[in-house]
Amino acid sequence: MHPVATTGSREMIQAGITIGELGKRTGVNIETIRYYEKIGLLTDPRRTATGYREYGEDHVRRLRFIRRGRDLGFNIDAIRALLRLAEHPDHPCADADQLASQHLAEVEQRIADLVRLRNGLREVVNCQGHSIAECRIMDALCGDLDR
């Protein structure tokens, strides 16, 4: 046992972080943390003699990773995949790039579609007095096969 931590070591034995503290540090709800543990997204932490979860800096990092991924719109499975990638730093990053690129493409497509819809709505809103026979909302939303 190391009563005093070696600076920078991942083996540092430090005062365990409680779940509440972890939540505050990462901005993740306590219940969500327990949920992530249950679904195996977060590794099970050590426990104190009385059963309290004790987290370390590695958990803080992992949970921040998860949270950022969620913020970027990745679903749980995608985050699992990204975490697996992150666990193999020697592995080429093409896979990670592929995952993110695909997600980016989806987001860009969605933006393009929404911009079309927005334009249609703007025309409806800016009613200049004459009717819009070919409704742009329809154009934007019916979008035959073009995309």
Place this chain on the structure above:
Amino acid sequence: MHPVATTGSREMIQAGITIGELGKRTGVNIETIRYYEKIGLLTDPRRTATGYREYGEDHVRRLRFIRRGRDLGFNIDAIRALLRLAEHPDHPCADADQLASQHLAEVEQRIADLVRLRNGLREVVNCQGHSIAECRIMDALCGDLDR
């Protein structure tokens, strides 16, 4: 009633489209079509003598509209409202204008959110690193994930 269709008229009486065909044409699951009917999103179609649903081109258009709306992330209620707008392209004033403005604001907000998301992802993709260890995606997600 028009026994013979006028070209281009949406009043065309044509051989009814079956639900399966409608599903194929719109990319919407048969069960989902029946569900949309149940919740009043899709008007009830005529029926054959034996109770089969018979759809026309107007249903195809409406269902495509719904589908695109769902793809864009609108919930059922929003789509209901958009359908009402689309049904009165010649009457954009007063109530419709209010509804359209509201949707416009929502759509603009959604676009803004997605653009931020996109920018986040753009910073991350096309990583030139050779391994996960040097990968920008991972940098973005974990900062310093070492396990």
Place this chain on the structure above:
DNA sequence: TCCTGCCCTCAATTCCGCTTCAAAGGCAGG
């Protein structure tokens, strides 16, 4: 006639990503 592949209704169930609940026990300050 039979077979295959549609179609019908209606209720129950799934999915995702949490969130809430209930009942119990722990810990620190005063």
Place this chain on the structure above:
DNA sequence: CCTGCCTTTGAAGCGGAATTGAGGGCAGGA
């Protein structure tokens, strides 16, 4: 010791949008 907030568990609930299952009926071709 009391108070009050912390933590524990498993299970249930939620919202929205479907999807599935059971138990049939219909169409049309070989």
